[in-house]
Amino acid sequence: xxxxxxxxxxxxxxxxxxxxxxxxxxxxxxxxxxxxxxxxxxxxxxxxxxxxxxxxxxxxxxxxxxxxxxxxxxxxxxxxxxxxxxxxxxxxxxxxxxxxxxxxxxxxxxxxxxxxxxxxxx
Amino acid sequence: xxxxxxxxxxxxxxxxxxxxxxxxxxxxxxxxxxxxxxxxxxxxxxxxxxxxxxxxxxxxxxxxxxxxxxxxxxxxxxxxxxxxxxxxxxxxxxxxxxx
Numbered sequence: 001x002x003x004x005x006x007x008x009x010x011x012x013x014x015x016x017x018x019x020x021x022x023x024x025x026x027x028x029x030x031x032x033x034x035x036x037x038x039x040x041x042x043x044x045x046x047x048x049x050x051x052x053x054x055x056x057x058x059x060x061x062x063x064x065x066x067x068x069x070x071x072x073x074x075x076x077x078x079x080x081x082x083x084x085x086x087x088x089x090x091x092x093x094x095x096x097x098x099x100x101x102x103x104x105x106x107x108x109x110x111x112x113x114x115x116x117x118x119x120x121x122x
Numbered sequence: 123x124x125x126x127x128x129x130x131x132x133x134x135x136x137x138x139x140x141x142x143x144x145x146x147x148x149x150x151x152x153x154x155x156x157x158x159x160x161x162x163x164x165x166x167x168x169x170x171x172x173x174x175x176x177x178x179x180x181x182x183x184x185x186x187x188x189x190x191x192x193x194x195x196x197x198x199x200x201x202x203x204x205x206x207x208x209x210x211x212x213x214x215x216x217x218x219x220x221x
Contacts (some may be wrong), residue, residue, distance in 0.1 A: 042123035044127060044150075045124050047124075048124045048125075048127055051127045052126065055150065059171075071154075073150075074146035074147060075146055077143045077146075078131075078143070078144075078147050078150075078198075081131035081132075081134065081135055081143060081144060081147060082128075082147070084134060085131040085134060089130070100139075100198055103139055103140070103143065104140070105138060105139040105140065106139075107138065112138065114132055116138055117140075119130070119134060119137065119138075120134070121128040
């Protein structure tokens with residue numbers, strides 16, 4: 001039986017591409033479900049990714065699940081502290097003002113928020 | 123990656139809000155042993171903040187758990203000014219920044 005020599009090259013290439021496609025799909029699925037944080041074993045990992053992102057990145061997992069984990073384990077104020085830091089970092093000052101008020105802090109005015117933002121940008 | 127938002131949140135609580143609100147995050151931060159020199163430096167910072175919360179900057183407080191741990195982290199980080207008195211001085215500096 002004649003065997004095309006090109007198949008000997010194409011065969012492994014196709015199977016490797018198939019494996020790669022499965023890996024990409026798996027990783028994307030994990031990211032979408034928030035399992036990436038489980039893989040890294042720390043709910044703060046995703047928060048750290050968001051914290052360091054130049055702008056909100058659409059391909060990063062949402063941080064809601066991470067804040068819920070923190071809220072459940074460390075309490076609502078701990079989660080609000082992290083949320084405030086992230087909001088300031090991303091210049092979401094309206095949200096930061098609301099979070100600051102939720103924390104019951106004395107000063108949540110625009111000038112104070114601006115100083116806080118400088119703090120988290122260091 | 124995981125420490126940056128923690129450090130930012132702790133700094134905000136100490137300088138602009140209620141330092142005690144940062145305690146759970148600080149305890150989370152020091153729960154695992156650091157794995158690299160920078161992490162030891164961050165651990166030292168976290169323990170010094172916990173020391174402030176527990177009043178360890180006062181020698182007569184009789185408490186020294188976090189000052190002691192900060193000393194270990196300080197040494198691992200590679201600093202030489204790691205005596206309890208020097209670290210209590212740093213802790214007093216943190217307290218001066220409290221809003």
